Amino acid sequence: MGRFKARQKGKKSRADAAQAATDQPSARARPPRPPEIFLRKCAFEEAMQRLEQQVRAYAAKGQREILVVHGKGRGSPGGEGVLGPAVRAWCQAHPQLVDQWRAAPPAWGGDGATVLMLNV
DSSP states (O other), X not given: XXXXXXXXXXXXXXXXXXXXXXXSOOTTOOOOOOOEEEOTTOOHHHHHHHHHHHHHHHHHHTOOEEEEEOOOOTTSXXXXXXXXXXXXXXXXXXXTTEEEEEEOOGGGTGXXXXXXXXXX
């Protein structure tokens, strides 16, 4: 055979394999990142005001899931987080807005962020 070999019947080319891979959802496909409320570097009062305003706005829009980025607190005096526990306490105090919450997956910030499920 010459320089250009004919494809044997039943064998797939790289292009065929690439197309097949894009047709099927990946086993590692991540869920899309929800909209976020960024509270890092905010003073405590400002962060709590921003949290309430933006959670209410997302709830009014019908958004089910949001990501609150509060940081891990390593820059706080004593290295203890202030905003993370405050965000979770706020969620617990507002069951009419927040159905449940959990720590964010590592790709979304891990311990430095909280995922909120809103009552919509």
